[in-house]
Amino acid sequence: MAHMRVEKLDLDDPTVAGRVLVLQRAAYAVEAELVGSTEIPPLTETLEDMRAAPLEWVGIRSEGRIVAAMAWRQIGDTIDIDRLIVDPEAMRRGYGSTLVLSLDLSKTITVSTGERNAPAHALYSRLGFEVTGAGEPAPGLPVRHYVRRPDGSQ
Numbered sequence: 001m002a003h004m005r006v007e008k009l010d011l012d013d014p015t016v017a018g019r020v021l022v023l024q025r026a027a028y029a030v031e032a033e034l035v036g037s038t039e040i041p042p043l044t045e046t047l048e049d050m051r052a053a054p055l056e057w058v059g060i061r062s063e064g065r066i067v068a069a070m071a072w073r074q075i076g077d078t079i080d081i082d083r084l085i086v087d088p089e090a091m092r093r094g095y096g097s098t099l100v101l102s103l104d105l106s107k108t109i110t111v112s113t114g115e116r117n118a119p120a121h122a123l124y125s126r127l128g129f130e131v132t133g134a135g136e137p138a139p140g141l142p143v144r145h146y147v148r149r150p151d152g153s154q
Contacts, residue, residue, distance in 0.1 A: 004095065006102040009057040009069060011050065019066045020057065020085075021047050027085035034117050040141065042083055055082050058102060060095050068095035072103065079103050081111040084120075096123055106150050115142035124148075 011017040028043040042050075059069035068086040072079055081103075086095045100123075103109055113120040115134065121144065129146035136142050 004060050004098045006058050006060055006099060009059045009066070011057055016066070017047060017051055020059070020069050021045075021050055023066060023069060023087055024050070024083065024085050026088050030088050030091070031114055031117055031120075034114065034119070036116060036140075040114070041138070042085075053082070058099060060098060062090065068099055070096075070099040070102075074107075078108045078110055081109065084111070092119070097127060100127055105148075108150055109148040110146065112137075112143045112145045115144055 009016055009020060011020065024042050024045070028040050032040055032043055053071070055071035055073050057069060057071050059066045061067065067090040068084075070084045071082045073082060074080075081100070084096055084099060100109075109129070110132075111124060111129065112135070113124070124146045127148065129148040131144055132147045133145045134142060135145065
């Protein structure tokens with residue numbers, strides 16, 4: 001596989017924002033199938049809502065096309081991954097891991113994912129995250145919360 005370069009994404013660029021929205025909907029459609037719920041907020045988010053969210057975006061391109069993206073925000077000394085999306089045709093090729101590992105690993109990192117999203121659970125466990133709890137942000141959408149401590153320990 002070619003070297004993956006993580007780059008900052010500018011959602012003020014209509015082409016970038018449009019591609020990220022298409023990618024987001026495709027990725028969350030896969031998660032909706034895995035978890036048995038279409039109540040995942042990013043699945044139906046509008047372009048305007050996506051662009052207005054106070055998030056930092058990074059992504060990876062393959063052959064000039066964005067194939068993976070991650071949005072996060074810093075809350076105090078903690079980085080919260082808001083969403084991690086990979087083109088369904090490019091899943092399980094290391095894009096998600098590369099994006100997560102591009103964050104400042106000297107900070108505490110949190111993330112939540114669908115309770116029945118086994119591939120995401122495997123990814124976060126492999127990267128040193130531990131389960132810290134569970135919740136249900138929308139009816140019928142149980143999620144698991146994870147944390148990764150600065151030293152990578154669980």
